Amino acid sequence: LAKTTQPISMDSYEGQEVNITCSHNNIATNDYITWYQQFPSQGPRFIIQGYKTKVTNEVASLFIPADRKSSTLSLPRVSLSDTAVYYCLVGPRNTGGFKTIFGAGTRLFVKA
Amino acid sequence: ETGVTQTPRHLVMGMTNKKSLKCEQHLGHNAMYWYKQSAKKPLELMFVYSLEERVENNSVPSRFSPECPNSSHLFLHLHTLQPEDSALYLCASSPTIDYDGYTFGSGTRLTVV
Numbered sequence: 001l002a003k004t005t006q007p008i009s010m011d012s013y014e015g016q017e018v019n020i021t022c023s024h025n026n027i028a029t030n031d032y033i034t035w036y037q038q039f040p041s042q043g044p045r046f047i048i049q050g051y052k053t054k055v056t057n058e059v060a061s062l063f064i065p066a067d068r069k070s071s072t073l074s075l076p077r078v079s080l081s082d083t084a085v086y087y088c089l090v091g092p093r094n095t096g097g098f099k100t101i102f103g104a105g106t107r108l109f110v111k112a
Numbered sequence: 113e114t115g116v117t118q119t120p121r122h123l124v125m126g127m128t129n130k131k132s133l134k135c136e137q138h139l140g141h142n143a144m145y146w147y148k149q150s151a152k153k154p155l156e157l158m159f160v161y162s163l164e165e166r167v168e169n170n171s172v173p174s175r176f177s178p179e180c181p182n183s184s185h186l187f188l189h190l191h192t193l194q195p196e197d198s199a200l201y202l203c204a205s206s207p208t209i210d211y212d213g214y215t216f217g218s219g220t221r222l223t224v225v
Contacts, residue, residue, distance in 0.1 A: 041218070043203075043204065043216025043218055043219050049213065101157070105154070
């Protein structure tokens with residue numbers, strides 16, 4: 001499975017847009033990119049998943065360049081409640097034994 | 113409420129005790145998972161079940177014993193644990209084993225004394 005690299009931590013202020021970039025240089029052709037959010041003492045929560053170009057939902061946008069060696073999670077107008085750890089995962093679907101490997105994640109601090 | 117319920121939320125047990133963690137989902141998912149999250153470490157996959165059959169075991173010590181009686185319930189039986197087993201144990205489910213849109217429970221915070 002492709003290894004991912006994310007910044008360890010990021011700071012932001014309420015109302016700002018936050019972009020968290022994940023590097024995955026060894027991404028395979030059939031790999032998808034998935035982002036999760038985790039609050040303290042809770043399980044991770046699925047945010048968004050994409051394969052290429054741009055994906056948007058009610059929570060975030062995911063930008064994936066043509067070479068797919070990186071991806072950027074964009075959180076519009078963050079609030080204090082967005083303070084959490086964000087994980088970028090890369091792996092294949094439809095493998096009959098898919099295994100998700102979580103890295104260390106990016107700890108986002110949103111300040112007032 | 114995420115749709116995946118774990119009990120208990122907190123558990124303190126001695127090294128000679130036997131306890132069980134319970135996970136329940138009514139999302140109609142066919143795959144269920146146990147993850148371990150130790151302090152300042154990434155989540156570690158422990159067990160994977162698909163349609164009640166174990167399909168993945170990441171070399172987990174035998175003091176952890178999973179059980180999946182049906183597609184809605186998953187247990188993790190614990191016995192003779194070590195202090196280093198103290199961690200947050202997370203259960204997750206997904207529609208099938210081929211889809212990684214996992215729904216996680218809130219976890220059980222386990223402390224081994």
